[in-house]
Amino acid sequence: MTLKIAAKISSGLFVVDVHYEARPGITALFGPSGSGKSVSLAAVAGLLRPQSGTISFNEQQFANAEKSLHVRTQDRKIGMVSQNAALLSHLSPLENVAIALLNSHDRAQRQERASHWLGRVQAEHLAKLPTASLSGGEQQRVALARALAGAPQLLLLDEPFSALDQTSRIAVRSLIIELVAELKLTAIIVTHDLIDVAALANQLVLFEPGRTVASHELIRGQTAELARLVGLTI
Amino acid sequence: MTSWFPLWLSLRVSAMATIFASVAGIAVAYVLAKGRFRFRSLIEAVVTLPIVLPPTVLGYYLLTLLGVNSPIGKSWERIFGAPLVFTQTAAVIAASISALPYVVRTARAAIESVDVRLEAAARIAGLSEWQVARVVTFPVAARGIGAGVALGFARALGDFGATVMVAGNIPNRTQTLPIAVYDAVQSGDLDAARVGSFVLGAIAVIVLLIVTQISGRKL
Numbered sequence: 343m344t345l346k347i348a349a350k351i352s353s354g355l356f357v358v359d360v361h362y363e364a365r366p367g368i369t370a371l372f373g374p375s376g377s378g379k380s381v382s383l384a385a386v387a388g389l390l391r392p393q394s395g396t397i398s399f400n401e402q403q404f405a406n407a408e409k410s411l412h413v414r415t416q417d418r419k420i421g422m423v424s425q426n427a428a429l430l431s432h433l434s435p436l437e438n439v440a441i442a443l444l445n446s447h448d449r450a451q452r453q454e455r456a457s458h459w460l461g462r463v464q465a466e467h468l469a470k471l472p473t474a475s476l477s478g479g480e481q482q483r484v485a486l487a488r489a490l491a492g493a494p495q496l497l498l499l500d501e502p503f504s505a506l507d508q509t510s511r512i513a514v515r516s517l518i519i520e521l522v523a524e525l526k527l528t529a530i531i532v533t534h535d536l537i538d539v540a541a542l543a544n545q546l547v548l549f550e551p552g553r554t555v556a557s558h559e560l561i562r563g564q565t566a567e568l569a570r571l572v573g574l575t576i
Numbered sequence: 577m578t579s580w581f582p583l584w585l586s587l588r589v590s591a592m593a594t595i596f597a598s599v600a601g602i603a604v605a606y607v608l609a610k611g612r613f614r615f616r617s618l619i620e621a622v623v624t625l626p627i628v629l630p631p632t633v634l635g636y637y638l639l640t641l642l643g644v645n646s647p648i649g650k651s652w653e654r655i656f657g658a659p660l661v662f663t664q665t666a667a668v669i670a671a672s673i674s675a676l677p678y679v680v681r682t683a684r685a686a687i688e689s690v691d692v693r694l695e696a697a698a699r700i701a702g703l704s705e706w707q708v709a710r711v712v713t714f715p716v717a718a719r720g721i722g723a724g725v726a727l728g729f730a731r732a733l734g735d736f737g738a739t740v741m742v743a744g745n746i747p748n749r750t751q752t753l754p755i756a757v758y759d760a761v762q763s764g765d766l767d768a769a770r771v772g773s774f775v776l777g778a779i780a781v782i783v784l785l786i787v788t789q790i791s792g793r794k795l
Contacts, residue, residue: 387696387700388699389696389699414699415696415699415700416699416700416702416703416704418700419702420700421700422697422700424693424697426693428691428693428694428696428697430694430711430712430715430716432715432716432718433711441698441701441703441711442701442702444701444702444703444707444711445702445703445704445707446702485697488697488701489700489701491701492701492702
């Protein structure tokens, strides 16, 4: 289950030249703001079309600019959690999760599966609360449950912790590590935080403005080696 | 104005016109807000035309389009055995056309203001474009769309020029309240004009209060 991306992608403001592979486990995209990390994630999700090059996952081509191939976002079977949890405030947390099951289950099954996934992210007690009343950490848990409910093989995480306090950040981080390992997912996380990289990632892709510059295997928790790779002295 | 018929007719015509203008207007608003296609500006201009055209000119064009010598008018007469113009149906059509741009413009602004990240999240969750519209776009934009529908109703209720051109001023048949007010002033019945104006004014104020309440409340 490897994601391969070798493409030039325009965000509308700048063009980013992206080359990396993400294997099962968690791959961190790390680099300065505006270097194109989130842009590359948007292209993987199908929200942006590459100007050139290809994106493929597990032998399925998501995009091939030369062949004008662009698989619709809906058909890529991915899960995504963004900085903004993007929950619908007119639906309950349970219903927010259930929308990922709209095309694959009947109403009763949807409720049951959504409840199951809320339980997996330790948010079952939030099921019927007003969505707008949830804290940032709670919203991210619900967003994670929605992302996983559709049974994706590829999980995209675009700065999912940036709006969270330290306690929520640690809790959601642990959940992601546990669920990615258990479900054997390929996950890609965009983060500005080296602690996130050290705690989560087993692969690191470094970005400079407009391009990827290197890719490294990591051993989770080896912060000294990580610091060396990103050019920090500790 | 000697009876409540004009008020009753106005409410009936406005209600039907609001339904037609809302169904068509919300669909057009969605296409204009989301679609990227040629002639989008042209469609937008045509839909907006009833706002900028003098109502009598709009009525004249409708009369030309629906009159007994037009293809639509002839077809109507062949099917229903009577002309379309100078009927309550014609009044509904005139009010619908007058209300349409108000629904379209307000609903379009509401649809365009929906956070695209919510729609993107729904697509990533596997929802088709129609499901994204049904589950995300329309519910999130509901207040703005509701305000557009209310404005459309107010416009339909107050329509004078286009309605009088295509439906005429036939007491107890096509005479709506704004036309009855005009008629009362012309015939010197100022009491009737005062009552009719007060009723129309009161309804307009109520609708504006509803619109303000709907669109001012945060989601």
